[in-house]
Amino acid sequence: xxxxxxxxxxAKWITCQVRSDAREAFAAGQRRWSAIADQPGLVGQAGGxxxxxxxxxxxxxxxxxxxYARFMRExxxxxxxxxxxxxxxxxxxxxxxxxxxxIPGKAAGLHNALAHGTLLRVADCxxxxxxxxxxxxxxxxxxxxxxxxxxxxxxGTVTRLAADRYLVTTxxxxxxxxxxxxxxxxxxxxxxxxxxxxxxxLTGHVLPLEPDWRVAxxxxxxxxxxxxx
Numbered sequence: 616x617x618x619x620x621x622x623x624x625x626a627k628w629i630t631c632q633v634r635s636d637a638r639e640a641f642a643a644g645q646r647r648w649s650a651i652a653d654q655p656g657l658v659g660q661a662g663g664x665x666x667x668x669x670x671x672x673x674x675x676x677x678x679x680x681x682x683y684a685r686f687m688r689e690x691x692x693x694x695x696x697x698x699x700x701x702x703x704x705x706x707x708x709x710x711x712x713x714x715x716x717x718i719p720g721k722a723a724g725l726h727n728a729l730a731h732g733t734l735l736r737v738a739d740c741x742x743x744x745x746x747x748x749x750x751x752x753x754x755x756x757x758x759x760x761x762x763x764x765x766x767x768x769x770x771g772t773v774t775r776l777a778a779d780r781y782l783v784t785t786x787x788x789x790x791x792x793x794x795x796x797x798x799x800x801x802x803x804x805x806x807x808x809x810x811x812x813x814x815x816x817l818t819g820h821v822l823p824l825e826p827d828w829r830v831a832x833x834x835x836x837x838x839x840x841x842x843x844x
Contacts, residue, residue, distance in 0.1 A: 624658065624714035624725075625683045626774040628739075628782055629673040629707065637703035638664075641671060644698035645828045652833050654690055656682025659729030660830040661786075663822040671704075672822055674735060674784055675830075676725060676772065680713070710776045716751060718759045718771035718785060728770035730831040732786030734793050737820040742779045742813055750781065750813040758783070761804040767792020790823065 633641045651657060662673030677683040695701075722728035742750055754773050762768040762785055771785035787793045810817075 623679060624717070624772070625677040625680045625711065626714050626772060626776075626782065626784075627673075627675040627677070627683065627709065627711045628737075628774070628776065629662075629671075629675075629709050631671040631673075631700075631704040632706040633669070633671050633704045635669075641700055641703040642825065642828070644700035644703065645671070645673070645825070647698040648694060648828075649830050650694050650697070651686065651690055652830055654686050656685065657830070657832050658725055659832065660828075661729050661732065661735060661824050662828045663735065663824045665820050665822055667820075672735075672737070672820060673828070674729075674737075676714070676729065683711070710780075710782070712774045712776040712782075714772045714774050715781075716754055716759075716773040718754075718762070718768075718773070720763050720768040720770040720785070721766075721788070722769035722786070725770050725772065726832065728786040730829065731788075732769050733789050733824055733826075734787040735820070735822040735824055736785045736787060736793060737822070738783040739818040739820070740781045740783065740814045741816040742781065743815050744779070746813040747779075747781075753808045753813065754783065757804060757808045761800055761807075762796065765792070765796040765800045767796065793821065 631641070645662065648660065656678040658676035658678060660673065660675040662671065664671055677686070717725065720728065722731065740750070751773065759771070762771070767788040769786045769788060771783065774782045774784070776782050
C-alpha cells in the first residue's frame with residue numbers, strides 16, 4: 616500500500632567527490648558510521664560508489680525530522696570527527712527533505728530493504744513548474760506498481776528535497792533483477808509515464824551498495840528481511 620504520512624520520514628542524500636588517492640581512507644571512514652546504529656529514529660543508511668562517475672553516494676532515512684535533528688545535535692559531529700573523511704574529498708553536496716511517498720516492494724518495510732538491498736537506483740528529478748501533483752500521481756499509478764511487478768524491487772521512497780526537486784530511490788535484491796527490469800519493463804513504463812511532461816532534468820545513479828557502509832538499527836540485526844513470495 617502506498618503511504619503518505621503526517622509525521623513524515625526524513626531522508627538525507629549525500630554526494631562526495633572523493634580524491635582518487637583517498638578512496639580507501641574515505642571507505643574506512645564510512646565504516647565508522649556504524650557507531651550510529653543505536654541512534655533513536657534511524658531507519659537505516661546505505662551507500663556505494665557510482666561506477667559512472669566515481670563519486671560516493673550515501674542515503675540515510677530517519678523516522679522523522681525531529682529524530683534527524685536530534686542526531687545532528689547530539690551525535691553527528693563526534694562521529695564525523697572519528698570518521699576523519701573531511702580531507703578525502705574535494706566536494707560534497709548534502710540534501711535533506713521529507714519522504715512524501717513510500718514505495719512497497721518485496722521487503723518487509725524500508726528498514727529491511729536498507730539492511731538487505733544490494734543495489735540502489737536513484738532518479739534525481741527537477742520538475743517543470745506546477746507538475747508536482749501529476750508527478751506524484753504517476754509515481755503511485757505507474758512507476759511503483761511497475762517496479763514492484765518486475766520482481767526484485769525491495770522498497771523505495773520519493774523525497775521532496777526542494778520546491779522543484781524530488782529524489783526517487785529504490786532498493787533492489789541484486790543487479791540481475793535490476794537489469795531485467797531495465798531491459799524488459801523500463802521502456803514501456805517511461806512511455807506510459809510521459810516523463811518529459813513533468814521532469815525538465817533528471818540525473819540517474821545505479822549504485823552497487825558497499826556491505827560495510829550499511830548501518831542498520833541494532834534491533835534489526837535479529838529480524839528477517841524479505842517476505843516470502
